[in-house]
Amino acid sequence: MKWCRFQIGDTVSYGIVEDEVRVIAVSGTPFETYTVTATTYPLSAVKLLVPVIPPTFYAGGLNYPEHVQWWAQYSGTPPRVATEPGIGYRTNNALIAYDEPIIKPKDASDEFQVEGELVAVIGKKARHLSAENALSCVLGYTIGNDVSQRTWQIQDGSLWRAKNSDAFKPMGPWIATDLDPNNLETTIRINGQVQIRFNTRHMLFNAASHIAKISRYSTLHPGDVVWLGAEGATPNMRPGDVVEIEISGIGTLRNSVVAEA
């Protein structure tokens, strides 16, 4: 099932996407109780919103082997050898939906990069999960673009503006349920040209490991999201570019890049 959050006129609601052409409006949310209504819209007639505003926005660290190597070379630091998932955070101010523009700040250098990532969306309250039962709290999966300004990332020694500036966190287009997060193909395109393809099975630490680790000390809540990292060298994006991140079984997150006015 594919859950979207959408707006039509002044009304915001959750909906079920069918065949990527139709949305059936739902009363309630997939995180609580809901009722499927008799109202249907063409997908092209609604504005897709960020599928959830997370109470806590978790993001894993360097989580694919080639990205670890690339980052070490790019940043001139030794490759990180991790024995368990790194847990960090991003911020809600930065979230934008499918088709909303990624804004490149005026003073950002050209090292303004795309990171296409699988995102686990938590569906129920959970604590003290094991890697074996961790996925039991997951509602489904969506797609994130962990936009990164590398000059700031290296210079600041903090991810504050490098990854959390306004419009740096596209997420969507919807949440797909009933997927195996350990075998999904990710394809990243800029202006239709494939930049990189990778399978989620190459994650150093999978979705279940991240969720189990977080839940050792922190209660996961419905709507929390866990971003799971990008592979390889991450390409620059320029104003005018159209960036697409496709993950098999979910769909395509598409955003254009604009220069800050």
Added chain:
Amino acid sequence: MKWCRFQIGDTVSYGIVEDEVRVIAVSGTPFETYTVTATTYPLSAVKLLVPVIPPTFYAGGLNYPEHVQWWAQYSGTPPRVATEPGIGYRTNNALIAYDEPIIKPKDASDEFQVEGELVAVIGKKARHLSAENALSCVLGYTIGNDVSQRTWQIQDGSLWRAKNSDAFKPMGPWIATDLDPNNLETTIRINGQVQIRFNTRHMLFNAASHIAKISRYSTLHPGDVVWLGAEGATPNMRPGDVVEIEISGIGTLRNSVVAEA
């Protein structure tokens, strides 16, 4: 004015605290529109809640001179010489209200410490503020205890469980408006004994500097909070302790410490 969020029976609402003995219920919130109702409760009859669940939970870094020196010595690292505020994050899972217990995890060492902090609560959407007009977006101020497990902080190289485990972020008791954040006395007591006193005028970077810096790249939203750091050596807390953080003009945030079951 003192704004609280409270529960009585099954009803959650905002209220105005009068003379620290009475709560006048309000319909709406201080972040949007509100109406003062005719309903009043004795303060002792209501359960105080965390005064706001922040969309984004900002926390400044090492922000007082003696704390910078102490941390350098404690952690065996060179003292940080900062030219502008450090901007980090905390997580909502960790929030607890006035009088709710701080839970010391089973596997936490005795280096389980209190950090008493002034907290700025954002009242309106803001971007591109200067240090001169930054406080115009502030609704008021509350108190935070940035509970820190130092062994994990040093060992993990991340603040994930060291500062964001469940029940590590007491915040309250309410939001006080019309204060000058640059001249407030903070007093930290454990079991009634004063541990440290300091004035917010000794911050390395004040509330306005933090807010202005964040707003250069990130839109601040109503309900966002900015925690502003603690001074000095931070004392250990043990199960059974009662920890009080008093800030002049606001009130006292009180929590007991319990061992994880």
